[in-house]
Amino acid sequence: MATNEHARPQRSVALITGASDGIGAELARVMAAKGHDLALVARQGEKLAAIASEIEATGSTRPLVIAVDLSRPEGIDQVQSALTDAGAVVEILVNNAGYGQLGSAVTLDAAGQLGIVDLNIRALTDLTLRLLPGIIARRGRVMNVASVAAFLPGPYMAVYYASKAYVLSLGDALSQELKASGATLTTLCPGPTTTQFQTRAGMDPNMFERLGPMTARDVARAGYAGMMAGKRVVIPGFFNKATAVLVPLLPRSLLLMVVARLQERRKT
Numbered sequence: 437m438a439t440n441e442h443a444r445p446q447r448s449v450a451l452i453t454g455a456s457d458g459i460g461a462e463l464a465r466v467m468a469a470k471g472h473d474l475a476l477v478a479r480q481g482e483k484l485a486a487i488a489s490e491i492e493a494t495g496s497t498r499p500l501v502i503a504v505d506l507s508r509p510e511g512i513d514q515v516q517s518a519l520t521d522a523g524a525v526v527e528i529l530v531n532n533a534g535y536g537q538l539g540s541a542v543t544l545d546a547a548g549q550l551g552i553v554d555l556n557i558r559a560l561t562d563l564t565l566r567l568l569p570g571i572i573a574r575r576g577r578v579m580n581v582a583s584v585a586a587f588l589p590g591p592y593m594a595v596y597y598a599s600k601a602y603v604l605s606l607g608d609a610l611s612q613e614l615k616a617s618g619a620t621l622t623t624l625c626p627g628p629t630t631t632q633f634q635t636r637a638g639m640d641p642n643m644f645e646r647l648g649p650m651t652a653r654d655v656a657r658a659g660y661a662g663m664m665a666g667k668r669v670v671i672p673g674f675f676n677k678a679t680a681v682l683v684p685l686l687p688r689s690l691l692l693m694v695v696a697r698l699q700e701r702r703k704t
């Protein structure tokens with residue numbers, strides 16, 4: 437009997453970007469344990485395959501592995517093709533992949549800073565806009581990973597902080613637009629969290645440890661619970677919540693001086 441694309445049984449997945457490491461890998465473990473069928477996206481296919489094998493070994497369905505560079509314009513098309521080839525539809529989208537760079541904007545490599553825009557902003561927006569109609573049809577969920585950095589300007593990490601302000605603003609607006617749709621959008625705003633992020637950003641790991649970072653597992657658990665509860669914003673940890681509430685009350689000029697001083701001390 438002839439088959440066609442529409443006759444093929446569909447696999448309903450939670451797609452997690454940046455799932456090869458850190459918060460994304462922990463989200464994959466947490467969500468697999470809760471019974472979600474997953475699609476894992478990042479550049480390093482071997483790392484994704486290892487996490488998929490680890491999840492499969494717990495008795496869960498082996499996640500779909502999609503190794504792509506999301507900062508490249510064709511990256512999102514490649515994700516869509518891989519989903520179509522696997523007969524998968526996205527019910528939950530977790531836009532987690534992201535990076536930052538510590539240093540003065542004029543001396544940091546311009547391509548690296550534009551890469552932050554490509555990944556943290558463009559890829560996140562493209563995936564959200566493309567997949568949202570299907571997610572709404574399934575009354576699903578979106579979770580975008582921003583940061584407490586979204587609540588303040590960040591001298592010496594200027595493009596990164598600005599990118600996270602964009603993620604929070606977009607998420608707030610879309611969550612309002614989604615009201616009554618049955619779908620929800622959550623913005624997860626972690627504070628310092630022990631992952632590869634600091635090394636990739638060029639931060640001094642000793643300075644970072646003094647900030648009392650959370651574990652990626654705890655951040656993933658808080659994010660997952662908040663997303664499933666349909667919360668608009670999730671800020672894991674008391675100190676991070678206090679930062680988000682108090683920081684906007686400070687005079688902007690004072691805030692800029694304090695953040696600049698703190699960031700300069702974080703350099704390796």
Ligand SMILES: NC(=O)c1ccc[n+]([C@@H]2O[C@H](COP(=O)([O-])OP(=O)(O)OC[C@H]3O[C@@H](n4cnc5c(N)ncnc54)[C@H](OP(=O)(O)O)[C@@H]3O)[C@@H](O)[C@H]2O)c1
Nearest residue numbers: 454456457458459478479480506534583628629631632633
């Ligand atoms: N750690 C913190 O202190 C902290 C605090 C606040 C917010 N956040 C946010 O949390 C999110 C996750 O970061 P993390 O701390 O878990 O960092 P991480 O350990 O460095 O993980 C980043 C993930 O993103 C993937 N990625 C990077 N560039 C990519 C690209 N071009 N295409 C596809 N995937 C890419 C990486 O995988 P590949 O290298 O395999 O591509 C990796 O899986 C980020 O959005 C970050 O801004 C982190």
